[in-house]
Structures are given as structure tokens and as C-alpha cells.
Amino acid sequence: MLVATGPALQAQTPVHPLDQLSAKEHWAIYDALQASGKLDSTFRLLYEGLKEPTKSAVLAWQPGQPLTREATVHLTQGKFGYEAVVDITGKKLVSWTQLPGKQFMTSGPESDAAGGVAMKDPRVKEALRKRGVTDFTHVSCSPANNGYFDLPEERNARVLHVTCGDRRGLISGYGESFDGFVVVVDLTNEKVLRIVDVASARSGLPDGHSPEEIGPTRAPVNAVTMVQPKGATYTLNGHEVAWQNWKFHFRMDMRRGLVLSRVRYVDGGKERSVMYQGSLSELFVPYMDPSDPWNYQGYFDLGTYPFAFGGIASSLEPGVECPEYATYFHSYVVTAKGAPRERQRTACLFERNTGDVAWRHTRAAGSVNEARPRTDLVLRMYMNAGNYDYLFDWVLGQDGAITVNLGATGMDQVKAASGKPKDNDYGRMIANKLVGVNHSHFFSFRLDMDVDGTQNSLLVDKLQTTTLPKENPRRSIWTVNTLTAQTEKDGMRMSAMNAPEVWRIVNPAVNNPFGWPVGYEIEGHGAMSLMSPDDYMRQRAGFVDHTLWTTPYAPAELYASGDYPTNSVAGDGLLKWTSANRSIANTDVVTWLTLGFHHVPRPEDWPVMPVAWHSFAIKPVGFFGRSPAIDIPRQR
Numbered sequence: 001m002l003v004a005t006g007p008a009l010q011a012q013t014p015v016h017p018l019d020q021l022s023a024k025e026h027w028a029i030y031d032a033l034q035a036s037g038k039l040d041s042t043f044r045l046l047y048e049g050l051k052e053p054t055k056s057a058v059l060a061w062q063p064g065q066p067l068t069r070e071a072t073v074h075l076t077q078g079k080f081g082y083e084a085v086v087d088i089t090g091k092k093l094v095s096w097t098q099l100p101g102k103q104f105m106t107s108g109p110e111s112d113a114a115g116g117v118a119m120k121d122p123r124v125k126e127a128l129r130k131r132g133v134t135d136f137t138h139v140s141c142s143p144a145n146n147g148y149f150d151l152p153e154e155r156n157a158r159v160l161h162v163t164c165g166d167r168r169g170l171i172s173g174y175g176e177s178f179d180g181f182v183v184v185v186d187l188t189n190e191k192v193l194r195i196v197d198v199a200s201a202r203s204g205l206p207d208g209h210s211p212e213e214i215g216p217t218r219a220p221v222n223a224v225t226m227v228q229p230k231g232a233t234y235t236l237n238g239h240e241v242a243w244q245n246w247k248f249h250f251r252m253d254m255r256r257g258l259v260l261s262r263v264r265y266v267d268g269g270k271e272r273s274v275m276y277q278g279s280l281s282e283l284f285v286p287y288m289d290p291s292d293p294w295n296y297q298g299y300f301d302l303g304t305y306p307f308a309f310g311g312i313a314s315s316l317e318p319g320v321e322c323p324e325y326a327t328y329f330h331s332y333v334v335t336a337k338g339a340p341r342e343r344q345r346t347a348c349l350f351e352r353n354t355g356d357v358a359w360r361h362t363r364a365a366g367s368v369n370e371a372r373p374r375t376d377l378v379l380r381m382y383m384n385a386g387n388y389d390y391l392f393d394w395v396l397g398q399d400g401a402i403t404v405n406l407g408a409t410g411m412d413q414v415k416a417a418s419g420k421p422k423d424n425d426y427g428r429m430i431a432n433k434l435v436g437v438n439h440s441h442f443f444s445f446r447l448d449m450d451v452d453g454t455q456n457s458l459l460v461d462k463l464q465t466t467t468l469p470k471e472n473p474r475r476s477i478w479t480v481n482t483l484t485a486q487t488e489k490d491g492m493r494m495s496a497m498n499a500p501e502v503w504r505i506v507n508p509a510v511n512n513p514f515g516w517p518v519g520y521e522i523e524g525h526g527a528m529s530l531m532s533p534d535d536y537m538r539q540r541a542g543f544v545d546h547t548l549w550t551t552p553y554a555p556a557e558l559y560a561s562g563d564y565p566t567n568s569v570a571g572d573g574l575l576k577w578t579s580a581n582r583s584i585a586n587t588d589v590v591t592w593l594t595l596g597f598h599h600v601p602r603p604e605d606w607p608v609m610p611v612a613w614h615s616f617a618i619k620p621v622g623f624f625g626r627s628p629a630i631d632i633p634r635q636r
């Protein structure tokens, strides 16, 4: 069979100020850190990513001009966390800051160390023996979470709640877990603080998802193949993409994943800015079971685990996870000692036509049908987040809209069932001896909209009931009442189906042909937090308080729950920044969209859940004078 293959993999040498770090640059960072004299033999890298030049510098940059390349580095050394800024070009250290507290990201070695402290305690083996364990060869203990409640024992130490499991017999998925047994470890002082031993439930070895565990498969469908015989329509210049009036740049970041920048639309031959940058900013998954360690389980997947995951983006399988004909892009992660490691095919780019229409209308009493085929440009990554996998598609449309589709798949977190009715109190039985525990997923997307320039405002269109005078046979209609958000407080919006609002980022200085400001709508509705306002876990993830936040552009404000959400003290990130209630009218604004969903697990999620989709869109509202999709040609 002839298989259409995509263009060659793209080169990694930076040619744009926002390009991702190359292997050579990772080594330059290493050299600079070593030359600084700051490192001792215990250093352990946790994150390296591009420290972006200022927005004004990027906007002023022209191809061929020299690049300013800097990196932000997170590391631990001894028992402390550090943040360094490195001048890559000059191979020198710009700054070196010890982090307050114990809030650095977690890592595999830390997990092993915490497990080691637990296993050394004779009470642990004794408790496991009581549960019937005789062979400890495949038993291991590791932190279930990096939860934090600012308890006295947690304040000056890295405290982790460690659970144990047995991987004997494991083929795929989870090993056997011992629920109701938690070892609270103070890793800073390498001691066990206490042992929680409240139940003796054993899960048994759960069913996995390898072919031999799945069993017989159904008859396959006949091949349905997407091919693009004439090759891609988009053009690439490094990581700059041009397609159907869209132009943008993207890179992969170990923590943020896909970062799209300088998103522009060519309208009548003129490049118009839509968004300076868009990316994920945090992902928070709190569990809803009051028992230890579940009450500690509120995962900040971006801020805590990128190193443990080996970078959040995982490799894509051509023909399964992206079409064969897609273009694939590599990226790099670093080892604990700062060596770059290539991650192959962490992003893919492709055009997609699924037989849908962009628009259609039947006129002249059904005799003339005007319809146009829809083609999208998809930029995709899969995020590895421990038991979960998330799929992120940034979809650019011919209608001037960008849709972000987020697919959740992977494995539910489960605990051993006790066989009593209370098993269903905080979750549901979803497999043999297993309870899927209730939880929520909250994503924060940072969307730095620059609509026709940097000076923008947030307009809130409130759809409200208006009663009509008696003479009218109608009693009421709804009308749109628009307010301009003046401050960050005005910019905090909640999605509510019974009080609908349209959120528009507009440029007050640029009017469309009809005399009102050009704009883009942020359209996103999702579940909001059900945790009470005094729940410390909620306060650590403050971004869940609102669907939309709007802040004045500040280059250092990248992460919705702060730079260091691991074991963090409440109130960082958006909560802290917006407490100043800064002005957001007619200035450079950044919007933050919270996309959430609650998850009551079901048997159909097991052993691997079918992809569940959620999405939001960035849609033109009065940005164009007519439908941008109207000029799609009739014949493909």
C-alpha cells in the first residue's frame, strides 16, 4: 500500500525569538550553570524552558536579526529549590534565587526517596504482612500526592503522604493497592511522622489493558484513510506556520505544552493580530473522598509533575494518534543532570477534512444548493499526566475561529473496595473490587489576546430579560446590555446558563465597517468548583473561582496557580495578582479561561476510558466585515 508521508521532520536550530530550546542550547545552559560555581554534586534539574524576550522585542523583531536567548531553570540542590535564569548566547548565569519554602516540582528520585523512608520503617512491613503480603520483592511505596494544608508539620518540611502497592503479576495498568494505609513522610528530615492504618482493603490485581488482558477483539472496520495526495497546503518556516490566511508560531515547552504565539489573520492582504499567545497554564484535579490520602489528592499537573512525566508531551504514533500525512515535530526534555533528551513526535500538524460543511444554504425553492467543504488546520499534542492522558487540539478554522478541543482519556484513579455499601459514598464501583473516586478536572488556559494591536478591553454583553409595555402581545424579550470591564474585579466572570454573557476582547481604537469595535469572543462554559470557599485546596487553585479572568499583561504572570504550586501556600497566582484590582480597560490584557468538568466514574471508563471531549473557542465578533468563510471555493 502506498502511504502518503508528511514533510520531513523540522530542524531544531532556533531561527525565531520564541523557538523552543534546542539540544545545543540545553548544553549551553548546563555549561553556564557549571561555570557559575553554584552547582554542587547534588544538583537535580527539574525544568528548563525558554524565557521569552519582552513582547515589544518580539513584535519589533525581523527575520534574520540576532536572537536574544534566555532560559528559566528550576532545580534542587541539597534540600532546597532554586530558580536560575541563564543567558544562553553568552553562556552565563543571569540570576540564581533560592526558593522560599519547599515548593519545587517533584521528581522520580524524590518519589523513590520518600518511598525509601517509608519502607525502612519496620511498622510498614508489619502492616503489609498483616494484609497478607509475604513476598516484598515487587512491593513499593511512593507519594500519592503533593497535597498541602499549611499544617504546622508541613510548614518547614516537604511532607508527603505515601501509599504502598504490589506490582507482582502486573502486566499493564495498576498494581494491587493497599487502601486505608498511609505513611506520612517528612522528606526534609527523612523521617516517618505517622502511620494511618484504618482499613485493610486489598484491591487484588485490577484488569489491565494489554491485548492479552482485553481478550478477543471485534471484527475491524474497513480502512478509512485520510490522505492528502498533493501534500500540505500550509507552509512552514521552522516553527512558523502559514495556512488559509492564518499565520502563527508555536513551540513545545516541558511545562506548558504547546505554546502558540503571534497568531495573525491575513485580511485583504493585511496581517491583523488576533492573539499574542495562547497556552495551557495549569491543570488541577482535586479528588472528593475525605479519607487520607485522598483528601490530600489535588494534583497540579503542570506545576508539579513535568519532570516526573519527562515533559508533559508524549510521543505520537503516526496513523493512530495523528494522520500518517501529518508533519511531526520533536522537542527536548532534560535529565536530572541537565542532558537534553529528544522526545520524538511530540506535536503534529495536519489539515483535516471530515466530510463536514463550512456553510450551506438551499435557495430557489431547493433547486440551487450552495455548500462549501470545511477544512481545519489541527495542531495536536497528547499530554501524559500519570494515570490520565489528555489530548489537546488547537484547531484553526477557515471561519476565523480557533477552537481548542480537549480530550480526556487514560485511567481513573481507583481504590480498593471494602465490599460494604459505603464503597459508593465517594465514588462508584467501576470494576471488580475497585471504586472509581469522584473528582474534577480544571484547566486554565492563558490567552493573551491582542486584537488588532495590544491595547484591548473586555466587553461583557449581558443577555437580560426586558419586559415589554402592555400594548405589546409579547410580555418579554431579551436584550444585550454591554459593560466595559474597568478593573480586574469586573473582569472576573462566571459562566451561568441562566445568566448568559458574551465575553469580547475588543480594540476600542479600531472600528469595523459598521462602526463598532473589532473583537474576538472567548466562548467557554464548563463546570465550576463545588468546593467551599474556605477549602484550603480550593484556595491553592484559586483560578477555579471564575470561568474568565482578565489581567493586565505582565510577562512574569504565566501560571494561574503561581510558579510553584507544589505544596504551595494558598492564594498564589491569579488570586494574588488580581487582589490589586488593576485597571484592565484599554490596555494590554490577558484573559484566563477555566475549563472544568466533574467526573463521576463509570464502569465504561475501565480499564481505559474512551476519550471524553470538552472545548472552548476564540471567535471573531465584528472583527471581519462578513463571514471569512464565504470565499471558500466551490470546487475543492
Ligand SMILES: [Cu+2]
Residues within 6 Å of the ligand: 439, 440, 441, 599
Ligand atoms: Cu476524570
